[in-house]
Amino acid sequence: MGNEFNPKILGFMCNWCCYAAADSAGVARYQYPPNVRTIRMMCTGRMDPLFVIDAFCVGTDGVFVGG
Amino acid sequence: MEEFVRKILVRVGINSDRFALEWASAAEGPRFVKLITDFTVKIKSLGPLGEPGGDSKDELLIKLLAARNALEEAKLRTGLGNLTKGFRKEGDYSDQTIKDKVDDKLAKSIETEMARYETLIRIQEQGPISFDDLAEKVGIPTAEVEKYVNAFSKKGLVVEAEGQLSATINQ
Numbered sequence: 100m101g102n103e104f105n106p107k108i109l110g111f112m113c114n115w116c117c118y119a120a121a122d123s124a125g126v127a128r129y130q131y132p133p134n135v136r137t138i139r140m141m142c143t144g145r146m147d148p149l150f151v152i153d154a155f156c157v158g159t160d161g162v163f164v165g166g
Numbered sequence: 167m168e169e170f171v172r173k174i175l176v177r178v179g180i181n182s183d184r185f186a187l188e189w190a191s192a193a194e195g196p197r198f199v200k201l202i203t204d205f206t207v208k209i210k211s212l213g214p215l216g217e218p219g220g221d222s223k224d225e226l227l228i229k230l231l232a233a234r235n236a237l238e239e240a241k242l243r244t245g246l247g248n249l250t251k252g253f254r255k256e257g258d259y260s261d262q263t264i265k266d267k268v269d270d271k272l273a274k275s276i277e278t279e280m281a282r283y284e285t286l287i288r289i290q291e292q293g294p295i296s297f298d299d300l301a302e303k304v305g306i307p308t309a310e311v312e313k314y315v316n317a318f319s320k321k322g323l324v325v326e327a328e329g330q331l332s333a334t335i336n337q
Contacts, residue, residue: 106209110202119192124199131199132206148171148246149237151185152178156230161184161209163202 106160110135111150113143117165135163169261169268170246174237177280178229181212228291232283242279245272281306285314289324293332300331 112118118139124131140146143166154162172182186205190198216223236242249271253259284304289295292303297315301308315331318324325334 104210104214106206106214108206108209116192117188117190117198120190120194120198121202123192124195127195129195129199131202134206134209135202146167148167148174149234151171152174152230152233152237155175155178155180155184155215156227156234158215160212160215161205162186163205164185164187165198165201166187166189 106134107158108135108161108163109154109159110137110163110165111143111146112137112139112165114139114141116143120165167246169264170272173268173273173276174233174280177276178233179226180215183208184212184215228287229280229284231287232280235283235287236276236279239279241275242272245275281310282314285311286318286323289315289318289331290333294327294330295332296329297331 110117112121118137121137143164146164151162151164168185168187171185175182175185186201188201188205190201216226249267252267253264281304285300285306288300288303297308297311301311304311315324315326319326323334324331
């Protein structure tokens with residue numbers, strides 16, 4: 100654990116693109132930081148500015164939208 | 167949308183680097199890994215939300231709440247919708263055009279809507295409060311506060327007594 104700052108990042112990912120990319124990265128055993136909590140959406144076109152503000156309201160440190 | 171969200175974040179007092187919009191196709195696993203790693207490093211260097219040098223957590227929350235209310239209302243949403251319609255018509259999606267258009271068409275309404283809701287939230291949370299204190303906290307002229315408050319009291323949201331503003335109970 101330690102005292103290092105572990106940011107909470109919220110990831111909004113498109114089912115067909117970034118989410119699949121994340122999947123393939125996992126299958127290929129690439130290592131990446133575990134800070135991203137993923138929310139799968141059927142299309143990033145569904146993204147709304149409100150989601151971003153809501154995320155910051157509940158205390159995320161960063162928002163990543165992957166299309 | 168990206169530019170619009172950044173504008174709002176800046177108005178709220180959040181570093182707009184905390185928001186990223188990136189593209190990676192299903193075949194681009196390595197690219198995705200790179201994007202996530204870079205973004206995590208960036209957020210790590212920025213530190214936790216609400217620290218340091220910026221507003222305190224409570225202040226930030228008030229502004230976030232104001233942004234939330236403003237975004238739920240039709241004014242900004244239709245503004246953004248109409249703007250995107252314009253891009254589609256002209257077929258110009260360059261970053262510069264988008265930035266200019268958002269600055270031109272939406273910056274002002276973002277400013278006023280946020281100030282309006284921040285005024286209301288501050289009355290609800292911190293009332294009773296005087297006009298001048300409110301103006302100072304929201305960072306707008308007292309005349310503007312008076313304008314917003316007039317509208318709120320017409321709706322029955324706010325009452326004024328001896329120069330002090332407080333929220334009506336049960337709302």
